[in-house]
Amino acid sequence: MMQDGEYRSKLIKLLNDQARAELEASTIYSRWVHKAPGPEERLHLAEIAHEETEHWYGTIKVLEGVKVTPQEAKDYAGRSWFYTVSHVLIPRYRWVDILMLTFLIDRGAFLLVEDFARSSYAPWARFAKRVLEEEVGHMDFGNDFVRAQVDKLGTPKVQPALNKWWRVALNMFGPPTTRHTQQYIRLGLKYRSNEERRQAFLLSCEQQIKEMGLQVPKLYRQSYPFI
Ligand SMILES: [Fe+2]
Numbered sequence: 001m002m003q004d005g006e007y008r009s010k011l012i013k014l015l016n017d018q019a020r021a022e023l024e025a026s027t028i029y030s031r032w033v034h035k036a037p038g039p040e041e042r043l044h045l046a047e048i049a050h051e052e053t054e055h056w057y058g059t060i061k062v063l064e065g066v067k068v069t070p071q072e073a074k075d076y077a078g079r080s081w082f083y084t085v086s087h088v089l090i091p092r093y094r095w096v097d098i099l100m101l102t103f104l105i106d107r108g109a110f111l112l113v114e115d116f117a118r119s120s121y122a123p124w125a126r127f128a129k130r131v132l133e134e135e136v137g138h139m140d141f142g143n144d145f146v147r148a149q150v151d152k153l154g155t156p157k158v159q160p161a162l163n164k165w166w167r168v169a170l171n172m173f174g175p176p177t178t179r180h181t182q183q184y185i186r187l188g189l190k191y192r193s194n195e196e197r198r199q200a201f202l203l204s205c206e207q208q209i210k211e212m213g214l215q216v217p218k219l220y221r222q223s224y225p226f227i
């Protein structure tokens with residue numbers, strides 16, 4: 001399959017995007033370890049930061065196996081609005097934002113890695129299965145600590161952070177389908193469209209939000225891009 005230029009280029013693109021996302025998560029969570037508000041939070045966040053670093057490292061090892069040339073690495077360097085948005089927000093991050101990242105963004109990551117765990121590229125599928133197990137822990141951390149934050153501070157203090165990250169999270173999946181969607185599915189590199197992943201996200205999130213006594217944020221637009 002790796003003789004096929006189309007397959008190889010799509011695989012490299014996905015691996016590159018994934019490596020960048022994992023590195024970003026590793027950097028953000030690492031920065032917050034020493035600012036965690038309590039011993040449990042610190043311990044768990046340090047574990048998450050370590051695991052994200054392993055996810056990044058494992059992903060670049062899979063990329064090495066594909067034997068990417070420096071030019072290809074440059075060609076596929078991702079430029080995503082998501083990072084621009086999060087970098088603009090970063091100086092104003094608070095602890096509750098970090099919780100929302102684990103609660104919402106790691107859930108989005110989980111759903112994407114679910115696709116990769118069924119990848120037609122076996123080394124990637126094997127590694128993605130390990131990543132999936134750890135991403136479950138990140139979401140659990142998000143659930144438990146957002147709930148604890150609500151108990152401690154009350155919903156009015158937590159709801160604004162949820163409102164802020166909700167749109168970012170829904171937009172994270174991208175447009176419902178792209179011109180590449182069918183290609184990825186045909187090549188066995190993904191098995192769902194962006195919209196199917198977004199719907200799975202809503203299904204897994206909305207109930208939790210209500211159970212915590214928070215409200216599912218209202219949207220000004222009901223379709224992508226959500227504002
Ligand atoms: Fe990760």
Ligand SMILES: [Fe+2]
Pocket residue numbers: 025052106109134135138
């Ligand atoms: Fe994660």
